[in-house]
Amino acid sequence: MTSDLEQLMSGIRVVSWDVDGTLFSYWKVVAPMVCEVMGAGAAQGWGYVARQVDQVWQFHRTVEQQRRRRDSAVHTASLERFSDAVRWEREMLDRALVTIRPRRRATALMDHLAAAGVAQVALSDFECASKAQRLRLGHYFVQTYSCESLGFWKPSPVPLARIQQDFGITADEHLHIGDRLDADGAACAANGCRFLPIGRVPRAWNVFNAICAASAPE
DSSP states (O other), rough: OOOOHHHTTTTEEEEEEEOOOTBBBBHHHHHHHHHHHHHHHHHOOOOHHHHHHHHHHHHHHHHHHHTTTSOOOGGGGGGGGHHHHHHHHHHHHHHHHSSSOOOHHHHHHHHHHHEEEEEEEEEEOOOOHHHHHTTTTTGGEEEEEEEETTTTTTTTTTTHHHHHHTTTOOGGEEEEEEEEEIIIIIIHHHOOOOOEOOOOOOOHHHHHHHHHHHSSSO
16 A cells, blocks of 8 residues: 555545446446347347437436536436336346456455455445445445435535444544545545545546536426
8 A cells, every 4th residue: 555545544444435437447347238238129129228228318317417406415206207217227237247347456455444444335326235246345345325315416425424423433534435526526525534536437428427517407
């Protein structure tokens, strides 16, 4: 561990991990996801797949719009109509995740933290326990958290504050690791906990975010 990382870890009692894009690379999951979608198209018809993909796009667009509101609160009523497509997407992703390896830098740090006795939790926008299990990382986490279930998307500081409340720690004793500066990094800045970026958000996702930002809020 480098001296900079040792300094960042000084006094840390709990580390929370983002999942998508942090514990695994988006690029590594693209090929198996495409295979899953191709299989779904062959089995269920391309019209069905096209409708599901469109609904998944609309779902994530709505989430990003909610994320940009002042309080970043989850508005469940606006998301309920996408439930079938979201379930379909998660099934595709679950099957894809078992075929890839998690990010090496992440697993090396997780091993170090486990050896040092630092509690580790997962904090993702959506349910992440199944993702951790399929990545073969579930044993590292003493708890998993979903921002959607907590009622606030990152960059709200509320999910981080919930972890601190549950573990009886201060913000200065909490390190969060994630890939999005506008979500993970901004949440840490608002909360006061420490932040370590891992991974890089794909350029295509930045384009998607720009489209969402230019769209009228729903």
